[in-house]
Amino acid sequence: MKKNLLFTPGPTPIPPEALLAMAQPIDYHRSNATAALIKDVLEKLKHVFQTENDVLFLTSSGTGAMEGAVSNLLSRGEKAIVIRSGKFGERWGEICATYGIEVIPIDVTWGNSVEPDIVASALAEHTDVKAVFATLCETSTGVLHDIEALARLTRIRPTLLVVDAVSALGADDLQMDNWGVDVVVSCSQKGLMTPPGLAFAAVNQRAWDAVERSDLPKYYLDFRKAYESGLEGSVPYTPAVTLLTALQQALNRICAEGIQHTIDRHNRLALATRSAIKALGLPLFAASPANTLTSIRLPEGIDGKALINLMRDTYGITYAGGQSQLSGKIVRIAHLGWMNENDVIVAISAFERGLVEIGHAIPLGAGVSAAQEIFTQ
Amino acid sequence: MKKNLLFTPGPTPIPPEALLAMAQPIDYHRSNATAALIKDVLEKLKHVFQTENDVLFLTSSGTGAMEGAVSNLLSRGEKAIVIRSGKFGERWGEICATYGIEVIPIDVTWGNSVEPDIVASALAEHTDVKAVFATLCETSTGVLHDIEALARLTRIRPTLLVVDAVSALGADDLQMDNWGVDVVVSCSQKGLMTPPGLAFAAVNQRAWDAVERSDLPKYYLDFRKAYESGLEGSVPYTPAVTLLTALQQALNRICAEGIQHTIDRHNRLALATRSAIKALGLPLFAASPANTLTSIRLPEGIDGKALINLMRDTYGITYAGGQSQLSGKIVRIAHLGWMNENDVIVAISAFERGLVEIGHAIPLGAGVSAAQEIFTQ
Numbered sequence: 107m108k109k110n111l112l113f114t115p116g117p118t119p120i121p122p123e124a125l126l127a128m129a130q131p132i133d134y135h136r137s138n139a140t141a142a143l144i145k146d147v148l149e150k151l152k153h154v155f156q157t158e159n160d161v162l163f164l165t166s167s168g169t170g171a172m173e174g175a176v177s178n179l180l181s182r183g184e185k186a187i188v189i190r191s192g193k194f195g196e197r198w199g200e201i202c203a204t205y206g207i208e209v210i211p212i213d214v215t216w217g218n219s220v221e222p223d224i225v226a227s228a229l230a231e232h233t234d235v236k237a238v239f240a241t242l243c244e245t246s247t248g249v250l251h252d253i254e255a256l257a258r259l260t261r262i263r264p265t266l267l268v269v270d271a272v273s274a275l276g277a278d279d280l281q282m283d284n285w286g287v288d289v290v291v292s293c294s295q296k297g298l299m300t301p302p303g304l305a306f307a308a309v310n311q312r313a314w315d316a317v318e319r320s321d322l323p324k325y326y327l328d329f330r331k332a333y334e335s336g337l338e339g340s341v342p343y344t345p346a347v348t349l350l351t352a353l354q355q356a357l358n359r360i361c362a363e364g365i366q367h368t369i370d371r372h373n374r375l376a377l378a379t380r381s382a383i384k385a386l387g388l389p390l391f392a393a394s395p396a397n398t399l400t401s402i403r404l405p406e407g408i409d410g411k412a413l414i415n416l417m418r419d420t421y422g423i424t425y426a427g428g429q430s431q432l433s434g435k436i437v438r439i440a441h442l443g444w445m446n447e448n449d450v451i452v453a454i455s456a457f458e459r460g461l462v463e464i465g466h467a468i469p470l471g472a473g474v475s476a477a478q479e480i481f482t483q
Numbered sequence: 484m485k486k487n488l489l490f491t492p493g494p495t496p497i498p499p500e501a502l503l504a505m506a507q508p509i510d511y512h513r514s515n516a517t518a519a520l521i522k523d524v525l526e527k528l529k530h531v532f533q534t535e536n537d538v539l540f541l542t543s544s545g546t547g548a549m550e551g552a553v554s555n556l557l558s559r560g561e562k563a564i565v566i567r568s569g570k571f572g573e574r575w576g577e578i579c580a581t582y583g584i585e586v587i588p589i590d591v592t593w594g595n596s597v598e599p600d601i602v603a604s605a606l607a608e609h610t611d612v613k614a615v616f617a618t619l620c621e622t623s624t625g626v627l628h629d630i631e632a633l634a635r636l637t638r639i640r641p642t643l644l645v646v647d648a649v650s651a652l653g654a655d656d657l658q659m660d661n662w663g664v665d666v667v668v669s670c671s672q673k674g675l676m677t678p679p680g681l682a683f684a685a686v687n688q689r690a691w692d693a694v695e696r697s698d699l700p701k702y703y704l705d706f707r708k709a710y711e712s713g714l715e716g717s718v719p720y721t722p723a724v725t726l727l728t729a730l731q732q733a734l735n736r737i738c739a740e741g742i743q744h745t746i747d748r749h750n751r752l753a754l755a756t757r758s759a760i761k762a763l764g765l766p767l768f769a770a771s772p773a774n775t776l777t778s779i780r781l782p783e784g785i786d787g788k789a790l791i792n793l794m795r796d797t798y799g800i801t802y803a804g805g806q807s808q809l810s811g812k813i814v815r816i817a818h819l820g821w822m823n824e825n826d827v828i829v830a831i832s833a834f835e836r837g838l839v840e841i842g843h844a845i846p847l848g849a850g851v852s853a854a855q856e857i858f859t860q
């Protein structure tokens with residue numbers, strides 16, 4: 107009796123009312139009902155983004171919003187600092203390079219978060235940098251970056267701070283307005299518990315001023331068009347109406363819980379998972395781990411791919427493996443979105459059994475009981 | 484007891500098995516099951532595109548694939564002929580202008596299709612034109628363009644023919660390989676009976692050669708990355724998995740019917756609708772009408788917007804109105820996708836009642852019986 111469970115950092119499980127919303131007959135995108143849907147969704151997203159800025163959406167993966175942030179904010183020949191601590195930081199650099207932006211990279215060892223002092227030095231050295239591209243949770247390593255510290259550096263300068271919160275929005279704290287972050291991009295299939303296909307950007311006034319000056323080419327990913335249409339409950343191009351109906355249901359859950367409680371819940375799930383992994387004698391990969399997911403460095407001799415295949419095929423449990431240079435070396439267990447304490451117990455219990463089955467002796471139940479300790483506190 | 488029925492040229496109604504597929508728990512996009520899903524969908528799309536070329540997909544609206552066709556095929560400073568006979572032809576021109584492409588416009592009166600001779604003259608005059616951007620069905624007017632005639636002009640030259648088949652794929656005939664069309668773009672929410680959020684491009688070898696040389700910036704809309712990933716059942720970025728599951732169901736319907744029969748069905752529905760409109764004494768707006776939708780020029784004094792609102796609010800029937808310069812002046816009735824003869828009878832019957840109710844006297848039932856005549860032939 108197989109039950110498939112996703113512990114991947116996106117797509118994450120979808121609540122039943124969001125699934126059922128998608129099974130309803132589709133509505134025309136230029137209807138009053140869809141206009142009300144779009145307005146409702148965009149209003150609720152402000153709560154999740156912790157901002158008074160209006161949020162815009164695109165029908166695309168999160169990468170579409172990342173590319174839009176580059177092509178809408180920057181102009182030919184400008185410079186940007188890119189913090190590269192994993193696959194998604196590298197993506198910022200690749201997109202900037204595509205548009206001929208001069209990239210000043212700050213490379214961080216995978217598994218570590220950036221030292222704000224190093225960013226401060228780079229900003230002091232390159233006073234003409236237009237933007238800093240950073241990542242809230244680097245999904246490829248499970249690292250949380252100190253965005254608040256970075257914002258303290260940028261908000262006193264004309265330099266913009268652009269944050270990829272693709273995986274971490276709604277799981278790790280990101281106080282866009284309080285901290286002074288200029289642009290936050292995210293998408294639907296992570297903390298927002300909705301299928302992939304919608305991407306979002308929250309843009310403050312400093313950033314809109316840069317958009318006004320930008321001369322890089324953009325059409326489908328044009329932030330201004332998406333933003334202005336959204337204010338009217340409209341869209342420049344046919345949106346993924348079905349996914350918007352699911353998103354509305356998922357946002358109702360987050361708004362009912364309250365974003366701070368949502369983040370607290372993710373924090374508790376993450377603490378329990380980390381405690382469990384330590385109790386199993388395995389090292390965490392991330393020096394500053396996010397609430398979004400937990401990365402575990404596997405012992406030498408354990409084939410991460412084999413472990414993940416075993417878990418998926420035998421137990422119906424899908425974890426994520428390592429990407430790029432970490433392929434086969436780490437396991438990533440997400441506790442993200444529509445997740446509670448029972449889900450984490452299942453994730454840990456199955457992980458324990460998988461380790462034993464693949465030949466790595468651990469004390470069965472040690473992880474589960476460590477997690478239970480956290481949950482009963 | 485309201486039953487909402489969509490006669491809009493996208494989104495179109497979704498068959499029940501496609502709706503229910505979306506209500507299933509979501510799968511990880513890097514799973515064997517999703518890889519098999521992607522391969523199956525891309526294989527079946529070849530049948531619909533009438534091509535042996537592999538098809539690529541993007542998570543975006545159709546406009547994303549249109550922009551991708553420009554940014555992937557062309558290079559800085561190149562020239563393109565753009566056929567502008569409505570809103571979507573104009574969109575080709577806008578996208579080209581965004582990327583600094585020199586546009587040689589061929590403007591056609593809205594409601595007419597382009598004269599191939601005019602395109603031939605333009606090609607003779609501008610021998611260095613890299614591509615001709617055309618539209619199969621100009622959705623804003625309901626006009627069908629003679630793509631086969633245009634392909635006869637381009638396939639004997641290095642000039643590429645790029646066709647927007649966004650609304651007409653699966654409804655109007657487009658024999659990509661037989662005619663020698665180089666690139667065809669389309670999307671999910673029209674003839675493919677799937678919610679919006681997926682876009683497609685079929686690209687032949689001549690066009691891939693141009694992609695190799697192209698120096699315009701593209702990242703999210705990179706055709707090469709999408710194509711090469713798709714061959715492996717993979718994706719460069721998290722795709723709209725849910726929409727792919729719906730698309731698979733919808734494609735099963737088209738493949739079971741067979742693309743030629745699917746087009747024939749649309750042709751019969753269109754013939755009946757046009758016959759009905761003529762029987763009501765109203766003029767068709769399109770000189771060469773498509774199978775995709777029927778555009779009706781409203782009599783002077785009839786407010787098209789009021790008619791459309793009445794139909795939607797009172798009868799639950801959604802037609803599309805006119806766009807841009809045609810706002811309020813035409814009604815567009817789509818017979819597109821998951822549609823059969825009974826649907827067309829409903830569309831016509833409701834239209835008759837709406838006309839009477841808004842004060843335009845017509846012989847009630849004249850349209851319905853004209854359609855029935857076609858269906859009984």
